[in-house]
Amino acid sequence: MATLPRPAASRPSIAPPTGPLPSLPVPKKSRVSNVGPATRTTSSLLPSPSTAANRAASSSALSHRPTPKGPANPATNLPTVTTTEAPSGSTPPARTLRKTVSIGSFPQPPKHGGRTSSHPPSPLSSSSTPSGDTPNRRSVEASKGTTTRQGSIKKPAPRVSSVGGRGLLAKSPLTPPSFLNGSGESVRTSSAQGSYATSATTIDDIDDDESRGRSDNTTAGDRSSMHKDGKDGKDGSKGNVVVSVRVRPDVGAKDSKQEAEWEINNKRALLAYKGREGGEFYYDNVFDTQDNNARVYDAAAKRLVRRVMEGYHGTVFAYGMTGTGKTFSMQGTATNPGVIPLAITDIFSYIRETPHREFLLRVSYLEIYNEKIHDLLAGPITTMNGQPGAQEEIKLREDSKRGVYATPLKEEIVQSPTQLLRVIARGDNARRVAGTQFNARSSRSHAVVQIVVESRERVPGGPNGLKDKRGAITPGGVRVSTLSLIDLAGSEKAAENKERRTEGSHINKSLLTLGTVVARISSDGDKATSDKDKASKDKHLPYRDSKLTRLLQGALSGNSLVSILCTVQIGSSGSIAAASSHTVETLNTLKFASRAKNNIVSHAKKADESLGAGGDAGSRALLDRYRIEIQELRKQLEEQNKAKDSTKDTKEPESKEEEKEREKDEEEEKIRELEEKNRHEEQMLEMQLARTALKERIEHLNRLILSSKSLGVNNGPRSFSAMSLQRGSVLSNGGDLRPLSARSSASHTTLEAPGRNITPGVPHDGSEEDDSIGENGDGSASQGAQIRSLQSDLADKNRYISTLEKRLLHARRSSHSRVSMSLSHKLGGSSEDGGLVATIAEKDAEIHNLRAQLEDKEKMIAALTSARKKSDNAHEVSSDSSPGSRRASNQSHQRGEINGNGGSLKTKGSPISPKAFLTNSKSERESRDEKLADVTRMLDEMISGRVDANGAPRRSSLRPVNEGP
Numbered sequence: 001m002a003t004l005p006r007p008a009a010s011r012p013s014i015a016p017p018t019g020p021l022p023s024l025p026v027p028k029k030s031r032v033s034n035v036g037p038a039t040r041t042t043s044s045l046l047p048s049p050s051t052a053a054n055r056a057a058s059s060s061a062l063s064h065r066p067t068p069k070g071p072a073n074p075a076t077n078l079p080t081v082t083t084t085e086a087p088s089g090s091t092p093p094a095r096t097l098r099k100t101v102s103i104g105s106f107p108q109p110p111k112h113g114g115r116t117s118s119h120p121p122s123p124l125s126s127s128s129t130p131s132g133d134t135p136n137r138r139s140v141e142a143s144k145g146t147t148t149r150q151g152s153i154k155k156p157a158p159r160v161s162s163v164g165g166r167g168l169l170a171k172s173p174l175t176p177p178s179f180l181n182g183s184g185e186s187v188r189t190s191s192a193q194g195s196y197a198t199s200a201t202t203i204d205d206i207d208d209d210e211s212r213g214r215s216d217n218t219t220a221g222d223r224s225s226m227h228k229d230g231k232d233g234k235d236g237s238k239g240n241v242v243v244s245v246r247v248r249p250d251v252g253a254k255d256s257k258q259e260a261e262w263e264i265n266n267k268r269a270l271l272a273y274k275g276r277e278g279g280e281f282y283y284d285n286v287f288d289t290q291d292n293n294a295r296v297y298d299a300a301a302k303r304l305v306r307r308v309m310e311g312y313h314g315t316v317f318a319y320g321m322t323g324t325g326k327t328f329s330m331q332g333t334a335t336n337p338g339v340i341p342l343a344i345t346d347i348f349s350y351i352r353e354t355p356h357r358e359f360l361l362r363v364s365y366l367e368i369y370n371e372k373i374h375d376l377l378a379g380p381i382t383t384m385n386g387q388p389g390a391q392e393e394i395k396l397r398e399d400s401k402r403g404v405y406a407t408p409l410k411e412e413i414v415q416s417p418t419q420l421l422r423v424i425a426r427g428d429n430a431r432r433v434a435g436t437q438f439n440a441r442s443s444r445s446h447a448v449v450q451i452v453v454e455s456r457e458r459v460p461g462g463p464n465g466l467k468d469k470r471g472a473i474t475p476g477g478v479r480v481s482t483l484s485l486i487d488l489a490g491s492e493k494a495a496e497n498k499e500r501r502t503e504g505s506h507i508n509k510s511l512l513t514l515g516t517v518v519a520r521i522s523s524d525g526d527k528a529t530s531d532k533d534k535a536s537k538d539k540h541l542p543y544r545d546s547k548l549t550r551l552l553q554g555a556l557s558g559n560s561l562v563s564i565l566c567t568v569q570i571g572s573s574g575s576i577a578a579a580s581s582h583t584v585e586t587l588n589t590l591k592f593a594s595r596a597k598n599n600i601v602s603h604a605k606k607a608d609e610s611l612g613a614g615g616d617a618g619s620r621a622l623l624d625r626y627r628i629e630i631q632e633l634r635k636q637l638e639e640q641n642k643a644k645d646s647t648k649d650t651k652e653p654e655s656k657e658e659e660k661e662r663e664k665d666e667e668e669e670k671i672r673e674l675e676e677k678n679r680h681e682e683q684m685l686e687m688q689l690a691r692t693a694l695k696e697r698i699e700h701l702n703r704l705i706l707s708s709k710s711l712g713v714n715n716g717p718r719s720f721s722a723m724s725l726q727r728g729s730v731l732s733n734g735g736d737l738r739p740l741s742a743r744s745s746a747s748h749t750t751l752e753a754p755g756r757n758i759t760p761g762v763p764h765d766g767s768e769e770d771d772s773i774g775e776n777g778d779g780s781a782s783q784g785a786q787i788r789s790l791q792s793d794l795a796d797k798n799r800y801i802s803t804l805e806k807r808l809l810h811a812r813r814s815s816h817s818r819v820s821m822s823l824s825h826k827l828g829g830s831s832e833d834g835g836l837v838a839t840i841a842e843k844d845a846e847i848h849n850l851r852a853q854l855e856d857k858e859k860m861i862a863a864l865t866s867a868r869k870k871s872d873n874a875h876e877v878s879s880d881s882s883p884g885s886r887r888a889s890n891q892s893h894q895r896g897e898i899n900g901n902g903g904s905l906k907t908k909g910s911p912i913s914p915k916a917f918l919t920n921s922k923s924e925r926e927s928r929d930e931k932l933a934d935v936t937r938m939l940d941e942m943i944s945g946r947v948d949a950n951g952a953p954r955r956s957s958l959r960p961v962n963e964g965p
């Protein structure tokens, strides 16, 4: 069996790191296990942590620093590791401390034909990959230094035997023959790291096997079995770290010499360097230049991704020198999608395949550039004035529950692979890249895609828990796990460009810190027996020396499943110097990978399902919050619908009625408006009529008033003439409703032309007067004329009253039915309508007054008739002597009273001289005067009683003469 090169007591000629390098702790047991059965007893010869750290330093450092020598460096005491044929099923002499490190459970290799794989194949390895990759793999033709595909990863050749069979001794001129042949101690010192790591993997596997009742690490078959057993560590505490190495194909001319120095056996997960410092490096996966991304994903990440979906935290990161294919492996191309897009596809496949759970995914994307964290999803920041602004500084915080996390970081919830890919592509575009000596598009930052997976059990009977009638949250809490997909920037030599140099120094520093942490984890981890110890151990590790290690702290300290993909490039396609540099870098990467495999211990556990917002997950779980929100919203919606329905039930008839009523109301409103309009017109008409009637009435009354005023009614002796004129006026009225002014003027004319000098314009008066005066020329005739005049006036007034009554009746008839009710309260508000009501009331009052006047007049007529009778009686008494003369005289006198105004009085017959008038007896005259005074008074009262000072009609206070006291 081939032996692995072991560190010699002294350092080889390979230049050790020149800068300050972290120590590389390598646990004794680990080292023992690394070496395998033949060397496990040589734990004392293992390098000290510090020495190991030095070896774990960055490649650039390593290439420039001499390896410390001396007894202090246990590495120098390491014996040459030789490939030995490990007896199958042999029990290792010592147990490894790396019990928890197992590749058994993740990924899980299937058994195959009695042979077991030396590296964990992908669960999907038996199926064809998207690129059509077949299970056939190429075996390392160690003797020829070439790789060929030969068989499935599931059927690896026994690792140790194959390696041993090929005798992986360095053939490179850079490798001292002593090292390769076991004499070159110094060379072995360096190569030992890889040997340790590689062996450690084996030993760890053995330990895992032992923990599961297995103890063999000597054959791949055994290891494969062990891996299988490891998978049963369902709590995620075993086999949680997978380390893979991918060899990038050379571009340009092939360097056959370089190729000859390297053996790449993907089947055996072996990478052996036959040159100086050479050795065999076993990993969980070794991908040769022909392996595509799908193959890489299947073997290195698929199982981890699935485990993340089950509730474990998982971290996949690509580590390697610049230009070796980290980004190519993580992102891939359109035709050869990388780990990230394949993981995304797988995530959604898992969701589809898991109908009993529901999921919520959110993604963030950050980069660490020059030791500053940038949110790649935040987009460009613009200030108020449109200038590009600085992004808010993202800091790393630590939470006992969440661990280390970056904040504030934009998280996007994604619902489809396309959406998720689009988000990540956006981040990729924002990532900083630049051309370097080795890569035209070199990533200048470490990029971290973080996919947070929230999941919870679906409620039986309903996809979203709505079957829970109580509206309670569905049973089962939310499980939150995180998948971190990290594309590290590549370690590189100092560039000429200052900016690249600065970037490079930051990159190298952070990678150096990562190497240091990884190197130190093991020894400390071995000592840690409890969480407390682990916490105190973590404190001693330099996680805080770089943002990268701080961010990876959770994964590196064992809280996560880890898959590390280390990329290397064998051929340099350049000068010998370049080739040498390349080889050193490649070896350093391989050593890092070995340390990682050896040292990182994962205690990853499936996340608890947190109920509500109480737990770790619950406090962050959007799924729960969304669920609660959705439930509340649905509840609200249901309540609203119920309320709506109930309202509808009870109100539907109402609404119909309402609708009808509304229509009816609208119709009524229209009718009302029409009526209103009609009413308004009628009211206007009524008002016009009323106004006309009132006007006429006023004119009529004015006529009277003017007459009485102008004629000086109740002005003592002159009242006779006034009375006479009034009477004349009244008489002349004769039912004629001609303007009173004409009559007044006639009256005045009469005054100016007393006697018969009546204006020709008033012909009808003549007959009346003639009749009244001219019949006998005495008072009887005058009284008769007065009575006729009054009767005529009465008839006139009656006509007028009936006219008014007719108008009112008409007005009432047209409006009362509609107006009566609404007018009072609806239209009563308007002053116009109020005025109309008042007008109607006034009209009523007027009618009442006129009726009263009518009564008065009737009484007056009765009184006049009575007076006339009395007068006639008196005349008859006096006519015993000369009745005719007396009557004539009386009449004459009376007429003179009426017609005379101190002026000459003319009668139709012979004129009565004043002298004759005065010749009447005193008693006669007195009697006559009294009667006339009575009549005059009565008339005066009547007139003054029915007309007030304003000319408005009022209830007469006239009392009939015969009713006097």
Ligand SMILES: Nc1ncnc2c1ncn2[C@@H]1O[C@H](COP(=O)(O)OP(=O)(O)OP(=O)(O)O)[C@@H](O)[C@H]1O
Residues within 6 Å of the ligand: 247, 248, 249, 289, 320, 321, 322, 323, 324, 325, 326, 327, 328, 329, 436, 439, 441, 442, 443, 444, 488, 489, 490, 491, 567
């Ligand atoms: N396995 C591979 N097969 C084909 N081409 C590859 C492979 N790996 C890398 N390449 C190519 O090599 C070049 C550099 O690869 P990539 O950018 O992925 O390197 P890197 O490690 O990310 O470098 P850096 O650290 O500078 O970002 C790219 O053009 C890429 O297409």
